Structure formats: structure tokens, C-alpha cells
Amino acid sequence: MSGSGFFGEWSPVDTNNPEAIKAKAQEAPAPEPAQDDLDEMWDGFDPGQPLADESPQPVVQQEQPPAPKPSPAPKSRGVTLKGPGANIINAARGRNGGNHRYVFCGIAAPPGAGKTGSVLDSRTATEISNAAENRHIDCDIGGETTKMAHHANKPNIVVMNPWVLQASSSRVPYDFPATYQRTLDILRAAAEQAEAQEAFKQEHGHYPNPYLKTICFDGADQWLNICETLMKVEDLDLGPDGIAVAGRKATTQIGRFNWNIRKNRYNSAMTALQELCRRGIHTYILTHMKPEYDSNGNEIPGAGSPHWLKDTEGWLQQMAVMEIVEERNERGELTGVANSYAVMTKNRTSLNTFGRIHIFRKDDAGGEWFGWPGLHDGTFGVD
Secondary structure (H helix, E strand, C coil): CCCCCCCCCCCCCCCCCHHHHHHHHCCCCCCCCCHHHHHHHHCCCCCCCCCHHHCCCCCCCCCCCCCCCCCCCCCCCCCCCCCHHHHHHHHHHHCCCCCCCCCEEEEECCCCCCHHHHHHCCCCHHHHHCCEEEEEEECCCHHHHHHHHHCCCCCCEEEECCCCECCCCCCCCECHHHHHHHHHHHHHHHHHHHHHHHHHHHHHCCCCCCEEEEEEEECHHHHHHHHHHHHHHHHCCCCCCCCCCCCHHHHHCCCHHHHHHHHHHHHHHHHHHHHHHHCCCEEEEEECEECCECCCCCECCCCCEECCCHHHHHCCCEEEEEEEEEEECCCCCEEEEEEEEEEEEEECCCCCCCCCEEEEEECCCCCEECCCHHHCCCCCCCC
16 A cells, blocks of 8 residues: 555654654644545445455355263163061062962851751852862861762862871770861861962963862861860870869869960961961861850850850851751740841951841741852852
């Protein structure tokens, strides 16, 4: 831009000479450029045109980087169990149990009320054809007679006699220690079969032929007598046999805490029956009613109680009491007609309640058996 006047007054300065710099600073400032000079400087410049270095550039859309995927939460490995209990816990976690009815029912009734017949009649026609087995531990021969009279044509009702006769001459016909052990052996064998048949079902999809469905412990009052006699003869050594220890004198020698021996022996069967219930076997324990008397020694009608150890009911899932009602005419005379009824007094497996169940009607023509259909599937009449 020489000749424009914009740098016309400029002169070089020796920047290494301080005196020259000082003299230059004292000079008058350069005059502002004239308008003509400015017009000459901007001549030919089009403000509508962008400068070369300001030309529009294509906009490049930069792709956003993909959002990082959240890292998966670490899987919980749980707690590693060790020791003897680990296998038990792992087996319980993998077991498919719990889908069966838990039946451990006690039935108390006077003789002839139909308690044994109801249990022997607790299989459906399909179960009978599939070889479902009903085992009856018969302490008082009620199972043998009922089977012969009413179920002779039904297969797989297995009645077992737990009593063992004395091998040698004795005034007591039964060997109480051997009878006690035989009973427990029967129950233990049933528990083993319950486990084996459940394993068979898981492998093959059905039960073996035959398979155990029901076990009936008939005669809790007899079992209580066996356990008490063994306590006196074997455990406390109060006499040589059951006759010697049957009197009051022997009983008075038993201390308050010694009665736990009888209880522990009695509960050995209850424990085995409970384990059968746990394994899906329909389990029943039967007993007679123990009569109660007034102060004059007269029996009080309808005031009896189950003749088993008083703690028995704490073991049970269900309990029923049966009664026989004899009809009378308007003059109070018996007509020969009798009806048996069952009443549920306890059921842990259901909150439903229902009234009396008509078991049978007996009359001069022979009567009619209705049974207890609710025992087939373990609902006891509860739908």
C-alpha cells in the first residue's frame, strides 16, 4: 500500500539505542488516515462475498458413539455348604415332595362302630386295580374278621399280626419284648418301602406293583399295655412277667419320672407312623373308647375318652370320634335299628368343617354300609 499515505510518516527506529526509543516516543502521533485513503483501501471489496477463509464448509454429522452396555450384575453363587448336613439340605431342596395329602389320623370308637371297616374301605376302584396295598397291623384281630366278612374279594389287604407267642412254657402267653420289636420292624419295613416306591415313581412315572398306600395301626390301647408292661418288667425290674407287675403294689413303686419310660416306648411307634405320613402314606391309628364311671361305679354313657396315651393327639394331623346311636320308640324301647356316625374333631390340613358322617345303618334286614368316601383321597369329606 505504498503511496496511500497510511504509512507515509513511518521511519525506522534502532531498538538497541535507548536514546533513540525515547526520542521517538516524544514525537507527535501519526495523523489519522484521510477518508479518501480509507475509500482507496476498501475499493473493490464486496462485503456480500465471504472472505476466502470464511467460505461455508459442509457440515459433517459426527456419529455419536454407542452408549456402553451396562455390565451384567455378577451372579450370586450363594453359600457353599459343607459338612454332613449339606447333603441333607441339598436333597431337601431338590425333592418334589409336598404334593400329597398328609394323613395321620386317629380314630376312637366303641367296638363295632366301623372304624376298622372304614380304613380297610379307603381305596378307590382305580387304586385297587393298580395294586394299591392296605396294610393292617392287627393288635386285636379286628382286621382279620373285618376283612373276612366284608372285603374277602378285594386283593392287597395285608393283615399282619404283631403278637409273638412265648417259645417256652410260661403263664404269660405272649413274649412282650419280641412283640414290641416285631411291631417296630413292621413299621420300619413300611418306611423303607415308601422311600423305594417314591424313587421308582420318579424314574418310571408310576408306582410299582404292588405299592403301599395305607397303613393302619389298629389297637393303640394294646400298644400302650405292651409299653407299660415292658417298663415294669424290663426297665424297672419290678417283677418277672406281666402278671407279677399288674397289681397296685408294683404300680406304687414307680416314680413320677419313671413313667417317661413308658412314654418313650409308646412314642417309638408314633415316630415311625409320623415318618410314614411324611412319605405320603395314609396312616391311621385306631383305639377303643375308655369308659368313665360315676362315684357309684356306674358307667357314664357318652362320657368315654380315647384309650391311648394322652399325648397321642399332639402327634396327629386329623382325629375323628365315632359313635353308635340306637333308635328307640316312643316308649323308650330299642327298635333294633342302629346308626354309626363319625365326627371330625381335628384337622390340621383344612379349615373346613362339616357335620356327622353316616357310616352305616344296621337293622333287622341287615342294614346298609355307606363307608367314608373322604378317606379315599385324604380329604375326610372336605372338598
